[in-house]
Amino acid sequence: MATLLDLLERSARNFPDLIAVRSPQEASSLTWTELREKSLHAAAGLRAEGVRPGDRVGMLFSNVLAFPVAFFAALYAGAVVVPVNARLTPSEVQAILDHAEAGTVIASEEMRQGAGASRRVFTLADLEREPAREVSGLPSAADDAEILYTSGTTGNPKGVVMTHGAVVETAAMAAYEFGMRPRERVAVLMPLTHSAPLNLFLLGAVYTGSTVVIGTFNPRDPAGMLDVLAKERAQYLFAAPVAYLLGLRADPSRYDLSAMKRWVYGGAPMSAQQVQAVRQAYGGSWMSVYGLTESGPNGMALADEDHDGHEGSLGWHPTVNTEIRLLDDKGQEVSLGTPGELVMRTQSAMRCYLKNPEATGQVLRDGWIHTGDMAVRDAHGYYWMLDRKKDLILSGGYNVYPREVEEAIGQHPAVTDVAVVAAPHPEWGETVAAVVVLKEGLSLTLEELRAHLDPILARQKHPRRLEIATALPRNATGKLLRHELRQRFS
Numbered sequence: 001m002a003t004l005l006d007l008l009e010r011s012a013r014n015f016p017d018l019i020a021v022r023s024p025q026e027a028s029s030l031t032w033t034e035l036r037e038k039s040l041h042a043a044a045g046l047r048a049e050g051v052r053p054g055d056r057v058g059m060l061f062s063n064v065l066a067f068p069v070a071f072f073a074a075l076y077a078g079a080v081v082v083p084v085n086a087r088l089t090p091s092e093v094q095a096i097l098d099h100a101e102a103g104t105v106i107a108s109e110e111m112r113q114g115a116g117a118s119r120r121v122f123t124l125a126d127l128e129r130e131p132a133r134e135v136s137g138l139p140s141a142a143d144d145a146e147i148l149y150t151s152g153t154t155g156n157p158k159g160v161v162m163t164h165g166a167v168v169e170t171a172a173m174a175a176y177e178f179g180m181r182p183r184e185r186v187a188v189l190m191p192l193t194h195s196a197p198l199n200l201f202l203l204g205a206v207y208t209g210s211t212v213v214i215g216t217f218n219p220r221d222p223a224g225m226l227d228v229l230a231k232e233r234a235q236y237l238f239a240a241p242v243a244y245l246l247g248l249r250a251d252p253s254r255y256d257l258s259a260m261k262r263w264v265y266g267g268a269p270m271s272a273q274q275v276q277a278v279r280q281a282y283g284g285s286w287m288s289v290y291g292l293t294e295s296g297p298n299g300m301a302l303a304d305e306d307h308d309g310h311e312g313s314l315g316w317h318p319t320v321n322t323e324i325r326l327l328d329d330k331g332q333e334v335s336l337g338t339p340g341e342l343v344m345r346t347q348s349a350m351r352c353y354l355k356n357p358e359a360t361g362q363v364l365r366d367g368w369i370h371t372g373d374m375a376v377r378d379a380h381g382y383y384w385m386l387d388r389k390k391d392l393i394l395s396g397g398y399n400v401y402p403r404e405v406e407e408a409i410g411q412h413p414a415v416t417d418v419a420v421v422a423a424p425h426p427e428w429g430e431t432v433a434a435v436v437v438l439k440e441g442l443s444l445t446l447e448e449l450r451a452h453l454d455p456i457l458a459r460q461k462h463p464r465r466l467e468i469a470t471a472l473p474r475n476a477t478g479k480l481l482r483h484e485l486r487q488r489f490s
Contacts, residue, residue, distance in 0.1 A: 001141035003164040004203065005075055007171065011209045012036040015182055021212045023065045024228055030065060032209070038069045038128075042106075043076030043135050045127025049120065051104055053078030053137045056147065058097045059193075060107035060115055062086045063216045066124050067192050068202060070106040073127065075164075078137050079104075080144045082159075083193040090114045100147050100159055100354065141165035147354055148195050150293050159354030160195075160293045167199050169321065169348040170296035174204030176320050177301055178236060178262055178287070182209035185259075187234035189217040189225055189243070195293040196267060201238050210236075217243050223250035226257070233259040238289075240478030241270040244278045252282045260284045266291070268478045269385065271407050275311035290314045290385070295369050296348030298322050300383065312407075314375065314383040322346040324383075325368075326375060339386055339399075342375045343368045374401065391482055393422040395430050400461050402432075402482075408456045409434060409463075412449065414442040419472050419480055423465050423489035433489050434463035437471060444468070465489065 011020065012032040022029030030038065051057060057079040061067045074081045082100045084093050094116040097105065105115040106122055115121045139145070145164040149157040178200075180186060186205045190197040192214075205212045213232045217225050217239065225247055229237060237260065244265060263282060266289035270278075279286050285304040291297025299322060302315035310316075318324045325333055326340030334340035345368050352360040363370050374386040386401040393400040402420035409418045416439045423433035438444055446466040453462050467488065473481040 001165045002168050003075075003139055003141050003143075004145055004167055004171075004206075005072070005138060005164075007168065007203065007206045008032075008036055008039070008072055011206055015209045018183060018209065019211045020206075021065055021068050021214055022232075023214045024232060025215060026065055028065055030069075035068060035072070037132065038124075039072035040076055040134065041130075041132040042069060042073035042124050042127040044133045045122070045130040046073060046077040046079065046104070046106075047135055048130045049104065049122065049127075051077050051079055053139065054080065054144075055104065056080045056082050056100050056102040058100065058102035058105035058107075058115065058119075059083045060086060060093065060105060060111040061192075062108070062111075063188065063192050063214050064108065065214060066108060067214070068212070069124060073124075074106065075139065075145060076135050078135075078139055078143075080147060080161075082147045082149075083198065084149070085191055085193040086111055086114075087191070090116070094118075096149050096157065096159075139164055141168065144351065146198075148193075148198075148293050158356060158359060161351045161354050162199075162296070163351055166296060166348045166350065167203060168207075169346070170199045170298055171203040171207040173296070173298055173319050173321060173348065174200040175208045177289075178204065178264065180204060180208045180210045180236060184208075184210045184235045184261070185213050185232055186210050186236040187213045187215065187229055187232065189215045189228070189237070190239055190267075194267075195297045196238055196289070196291070199296060200289075201236070219243075219246055222246040226250050226252055226255040229257055229260065230255040235259055235261040236264065237262075238264040238266070240267045241265055241274065242268065242474065242478035244270075244282070245274060248277065248281055257282065257284065262287055264289055268474075268480065269403055269406075270312065271410050272312035273411065275307065279307065279311075288313075288315065289319075291319075292369065292371055294350045294363060295322075295344055295346055295371075298346045298348045299344055300324065306382075310380070310382050312384070313378075314385055316381040316383065318344065321348075326377060326383075336377050336379055339374050339376045339401075341389055342371045342373045342383070344371065345369070388482075391421070393420075393430050393432055395422075395425070395428050395432060395460060400432055405432060405434070405457065405461055405463070408453055409436065409449065411456070412444065412452045414438050414444045417472050419482065419485055420463065421482055421485045421489065423486075425464070431464040432461065433465040433467070433485075435467045435469050435472060435485055435488075437469055
């Protein structure tokens with residue numbers, strides 16, 4: 001079975017002079033040969049500084065050309081890469097590096113201070129002072145390649161340990177499902193420290209020999225995303241729903257996006273109405289992806305031709321080389337129309353949670369990943385996400401799924417964003433609380449909201465508490481931080 005280094009070596013042999021990665025912001029690019037040589041050069045520097053196979057090496061970069069160089073340099077040195085989100089606070093960065101026991105860090109010049117004083121920090125320029133040479137002791141497919149830290153949407157992030165073989169399986173799935181080809185341009189604008197941008201799109205492009213266009217999505221400048229796609233003639237993009245929704249403000253019709261072959265979205269829910277809006281505004285072919293960091297990410301995909309009438313669903317089949325089931329609390333498969341926990345089996349599964357055998361045992365059982373996501377399969381075979389199992393609201397003996405309520409509230413003309421969480425209730429145990437972001441100049445009362453919901457939802461699903469907010473707490477990939485909202489009502 002191949003390693004991630006085998007993928008780079010192969011593309012360097014097959015496409016030596018083609019552009020591997022380019023950064024419009026840096027006005028710079030690297031061919032496959034250059035990416036390999038720079039990575040090997042920096043790997044020699046790491047070895048000279050005492051990094052040995054199996055050591056954990058942290059990475060502190062934004063989306064820049066140095067990221068893939070440092071990533072492969074650490075792998076060539078035999079190390080396990082620990083990419084850390086550059087948007088975290090210094091204390092959060094150091095907590096992750098401490099947990100991973102990453103004594104060495106590769107960082108950009110402007111971020112090197114964030115790694116703390118207790119570990120060795122190098123820039124690529126530091127490492128390249130050593131003579132370039134081949135390194136020995138390369139990893140095998142069974143060796144650890146990455147430790148990716150989960151987003152912490154439900155609490156403290158956990159370190160997901162991925163082997164080379166598992167990540168190669170993920171990259172192969174991406175190549176197959178998205179149809180990427182050599183010379184085609186894959187735009188990566190979401191943070192490369194997250195599993196989908198890194199394993200699906202950067203490494204998927206390394207698998208196929210496609211060109212990676214590296215940039216950064218700025219939510220305060222959604223027009224910048226469209227400008228990069230148009231000028232670079234990008235053909236593939238993965239983005240969180242929030243990026244596409246903010247992009248509507250810049251009017252996609254003003255940009256030449258005719259080169260786009262596949263718009264891919266995932267990482268957070270998008271309602272049927274929102275999916276319809278972005279497909280109409282942007283045009284082209286769309287694909288929804290569902291997966292977990294723990295699965296590669298691998299899981300399910302909703303192809304463009306399956307969207308009509310099924311917008312907002314997860315799709316009707318798993319991605320290649322993956323199996324899915326819906327199980328009840330006793331581990332039995334549920335019937336159509338009955339909610340169950342979505343579990344999956346895939347060769348891209350994590351090896352474990354770092355230093356957390358209890359959580360590993362809860363998620364990995366009998367070869368299946370227990371996602372904690374509740375879903376239901378309709379009569380046409382399409383799977384619909386209900387919510388996280390732990391986010392289920394138990395109100396007076398009724399099960400209330402926040403996402404169902406959110407979709408209904410989102411249909412109100414005054415609402416631009418919404419989140420629903422459980423709030424304590426002295427008699428019912430829990431009740432439904434809604435946090436709503438309104439369109440500019442509009443207002444909404446709880447009574448008005450409940451009147452809107454009357455023809456849509458049963459009364460036991462209606463919010464009993466309403467809070468108006470200017471924005472909802474989300475992480476860098478657009479995932480809602482429900483635990484922060486629950487604290488407001490506790």
